[in-house]
Amino acid sequence: MSKPYLNAGLAHPVANELDAPYWQGLSEEVLRIQQCVHCAGWQWGPEWVCHHCLSDEVTFVEVAPEGVIYSYERVWHPVHPALADQGPYLVVLVSLPQAGNVRLVGNLLGDPMQEVRIGARVKGVFEHHLDGQPAFSLLQWCIHSD
Amino acid sequence: MAGTMRGRVAIVGVGETEYYKRGQAPDAEFKLALQAIVKACADAGVDPKTIDGFASYSNDRSDPSHLAAALGCRELRFANMQWGGGGGGGSGAVANAAAAIHAGLAETVVVFRALAQGQFGRFGQGPQRNTISGDMAHTVPYGLMSPAQMFAMKVVRFMHDYGVEQSALRAISLACYEHAQHNPRAVMHGRPLDEATYEASRWIVEPFHLFDCCMENDGAAAMVLMSAERAKDFAQQPAYVLAAVAGSHYRAGASVHNTPDYATSTFKTLAPRLYEMAGVEPGDIDVLQSYENFTGGVLMSLVEHGFCEPEACNDFFVKERFLAPSGELPLNTSGGNLAECYMHGLGLNIEAVRQIRGASTRQVTDVDLSMVISGPMVTPVSSCILGSEATV
Numbered sequence: 001m002s003k004p005y006l007n008a009g010l011a012h013p014v015a016n017e018l019d020a021p022y023w024q025g026l027s028e029e030v031l032r033i034q035q036c037v038h039c040a041g042w043q044w045g046p047e048w049v050c051h052h053c054l055s056d057e058v059t060f061v062e063v064a065p066e067g068v069i070y071s072y073e074r075v076w077h078p079v080h081p082a083l084a085d086q087g088p089y090l091v092v093l094v095s096l097p098q099a100g101n102v103r104l105v106g107n108l109l110g111d112p113m114q115e116v117r118i119g120a121r122v123k124g125v126f127e128h129h130l131d132g133q134p135a136f137s138l139l140q141w142c143i144h145s146d
Numbered sequence: 147m148a149g150t151m152r153g154r155v156a157i158v159g160v161g162e163t164e165y166y167k168r169g170q171a172p173d174a175e176f177k178l179a180l181q182a183i184v185k186a187c188a189d190a191g192v193d194p195k196t197i198d199g200f201a202s203y204s205n206d207r208s209d210p211s212h213l214a215a216a217l218g219c220r221e222l223r224f225a226n227m228q229w230g231g232g233g234g235g236g237s238g239a240v241a242n243a244a245a246a247i248h249a250g251l252a253e254t255v256v257v258f259r260a261l262a263q264g265q266f267g268r269f270g271q272g273p274q275r276n277t278i279s280g281d282m283a284h285t286v287p288y289g290l291m292s293p294a295q296m297f298a299m300k301v302v303r304f305m306h307d308y309g310v311e312q313s314a315l316r317a318i319s320l321a322c323y324e325h326a327q328h329n330p331r332a333v334m335h336g337r338p339l340d341e342a343t344y345e346a347s348r349w350i351v352e353p354f355h356l357f358d359c360c361m362e363n364d365g366a367a368a369m370v371l372m373s374a375e376r377a378k379d380f381a382q383q384p385a386y387v388l389a390a391v392a393g394s395h396y397r398a399g400a401s402v403h404n405t406p407d408y409a410t411s412t413f414k415t416l417a418p419r420l421y422e423m424a425g426v427e428p429g430d431i432d433v434l435q436s437y438e439n440f441t442g443g444v445l446m447s448l449v450e451h452g453f454c455e456p457e458a459c460n461d462f463f464v465k466e467r468f469l470a471p472s473g474e475l476p477l478n479t480s481g482g483n484l485a486e487c488y489m490h491g492l493g494l495n496i497e498a499v500r501q502i503r504g505a506s507t508r509q510v511t512d513v514d515l516s517m518v519i520s521g522p523m524v525t526p527v528s529s530c531i532l533g534s535e536a537t538v
Binding site for chain 2: 075093105
């Protein structure tokens with residue numbers, strides 16, 4: 001397993017009632033996004049009801065971990081002690097065209113000083129933290145090579 | 147407009163504690179709140195015991211019932227909190243107070259905000275705990291956790307969409323710092339900023355240099371509001387509330403950066419309501435205070451309040467335009483959150499009142515319309531337009 005993108009020491013994500021299928025999916029290398037059973041509308045972050053039709057029959061559906069960079073930022077100033085020696089890092093906001101253009105936050109793997117292009121296609125990379133308390137997995141992104 | 151509260155309520159008193167660097171206030175937060183309120187009452191010539199309402203925002207910790215008890219207020223009739231974090235509620239609290247007075251729920255309402263970060267901790271730090279769940283579990287593990295990081299993502303997209311250059315952000319920062327050099331209350335008084343220093347300053351998160359980010363301060367600010375009829379009997383020239391609005395667009399609160407209209411200061415739906423209530427247009431505004439959490443928020447706020455087309459930002463955002471007294475659109479004339487004090491933006495509302503009174507340290511000539519934009523990029527946000535006697 002390769003080294004995680006960010007230095008260890010940030011808070012570990014813990015699933016709650018709303019997003020547990022998402023976190024379980026990442027540990028299985030599957031991306032699951034919330035979709036309405038009634039109207040097939042997508043939404044993210046997860047909610048108790050569908051914001052399109054207000055049905056409470058919402059479920060999690062597997063989608064391809066591929067997306068498009070909607071926005072990004074290069075962070076320099078560490079606001080957490082764990083990142084004191086990190087240096088600059090890239091956070092991306094990735095939209096998923098195959099899931100109603102919902103957006104996910106992640107890191108863009110590779111050189112933190114690389115030029116980032118809004119609209120660039122990216123694919124997901126599952127980053128497992130088996131030593132986490134509890135163990136967890138993140139979804140990172142890299143530029144789509146083809 | 148039927149039932150409008152345009153011009154029916156006025157701000158008659160303003161008060162501020164000394165402004166301190168964060169963590170350096172000698173007094174407890176609650177005491178700072180009391181000091182600012184008593185000062186605002188003294189400014190107005192109002193007996194603090196006659197205050198019968200309090201309005202604040204951003205989960206202020208100074209509880210109205212406790213304030214009323216501490217001040218010996220005879221009766222409490224209005225205790226109001228504008229929901230939402232950041233400074234988005236600054237002018238919203240003014241709207242709530244004015245609406246309460248206009249509706250007859252209370253007669254003398256204080257709008258206030260108090261902050262003592264040494265006592266209660268900072269905004270600009272990430273959460274330091276072992277685990278996290280809910281919305282922040284989807285951002286914090288990726289190193290996205292501070293306000294600067296939350297909002298840079300919006301500003302990057304806006305600048306990309308409209309080809310906005312760094313110089314536009316820089317102009318805002320330079321104007322604020324230049325105004326602060328004339329304001330002895332300003333924390334950055336005596337600390338001028340030039341273009342080279344701005345450019346050489348470290349990145350916090352691109353596109354925000356250090357000087358694109360607000361300070362964090364300790365202190366308190368308060369304003370006293372009452373009906374326009376009563377206002378004429380008190381000491382100061384009233385600043386009439388011509389319009390005050392708060393809110394946000396469709397699903398602005400969608401979590402994990404999923405609001406459909408993303409690269410916005412959140413004012414697109416509100417600004418037309420503001421101008422409609424006031425019965426004025428952007429070109430009528432004499433002086434503007436626009437909340438700088440980060441300069442990028444000011445940029446989008448001015449666009450969405452109709453001062454500039456988004457495609458024209460690079461030409462519009464030049465320092466000279468924003469300098470009082472001579473610029474076309476004097477901006478943040480006290481130094482604002484960047485260089486006067488970060489009192490969650492209520493200092494901007496107080497500066498807007500000073501401009502109506504003719505009492506600013508960087509006074510604009512003959513101010514009739516004085517506008518405040520509060521807390522861009524959060525939800526709800528708010529803005530207000532104050533007017534002189536001539537406007538009502």
